[in-house]
Amino acid sequence: AQSVTQPDIHITVSEGASLELRCNYSYGATPYLFWYVQSPGQGLQLLLKYFSGDTLVQGIKGFEAEFKRSQSSFNLRKPSVHWSDAAEYFCAVGAFGNEKLTFGTGTRLTIIP
Amino acid sequence: DAGVIQSPRHEVTEMGQEVTLRCKPISGHNSLFWYRQTMMRGLELLIYFNNNVPIDDSGMPEDRFSAKMPNASFSTLKIQPSEPRDSAVYFCASSEPGSRANSPLHFGNGTRLTVT
Numbered sequence: 001a002q003s004v005t006q007p008d009i010h011i012t013v014s015e016g017a018s019l020e021l022r023c024n025y026s027y028g029a030t031p032y033l034f035w036y037v038q039s040p041g042q043g044l045q046l047l048l049k050y051f052s053g054d055t056l057v058q059g060i061k062g063f064e065a066e067f068k069r070s071q072s073s074f075n076l077r078k079p080s081v082h083w084s085d086a087a088e089y090f091c092a093v094g095a096f097g098n099e100k101l102t103f104g105t106g107t108r109l110t111i112i113p
Numbered sequence: 114d115a116g117v118i119q120s121p122r123h124e125v126t127e128m129g130q131e132v133t134l135r136c137k138p139i140s141g142h143n144s145l146f147w148y149r150q151t152m153m154r155g156l157e158l159l160i161y162f163n164n165n166v167p168i169d170d171s172g173m174p175e176d177r178f179s180a181k182m183p184n185a186s187f188s189t190l191k192i193q194p195s196e197p198r199d200s201a202v203y204f205c206a207s208s209e210p211g212s213r214a215n216s217p218l219h220f221g222n223g224t225r226l227t228v229t
Contacts, residue, residue, distance in 0.1 A: 034217065043117070043204055043220030044156075090156065099144060099208070100169060101218065103156040
């Protein structure tokens, strides 16, 4: 069975600082990996996805993520955060032939001035 | 594109009452998912449909929960009778045709259910 671990429940970052949110997955074959963002009172919005090919993927809002098979990780990064990035971030894993995504428990990001 | 539309946004009901949550997926999307979000359990997939047919309902917690998709533009999630532990935010999501798991999910804004 596939699973996702987001080890950080809550992260606080100063505006303008760099950000890295961690995600580790467990899956026997090549996974499909996603990062979603959820603003308060809203549904989840896709930031980026990885299926194959280049292990560094670019997403919306200046986010990127790197797939590292050897570490079973898919960490999300942003060079300089903005106050509007404050939200909850979810990593998710899926697989070819399976539409069921398994979501991590989320990381809440707080931005301080 | 209006996005995935869920109604109501908020529902407060008493234990034992029937609750019906509604979802209109994005036009042209052929897969529809119902998720439940709680602080304790995070995001859980309850059931999903493909071309209006339920594919996997293994996440439906109990027989009190049922879901239907009578046509491509409408789905309901019903809880009867409701219990306080059903209190959560329920999300509907849809995705467009494509290779399995290749199409991203588009989420609605959710229905916040409170059962007293």
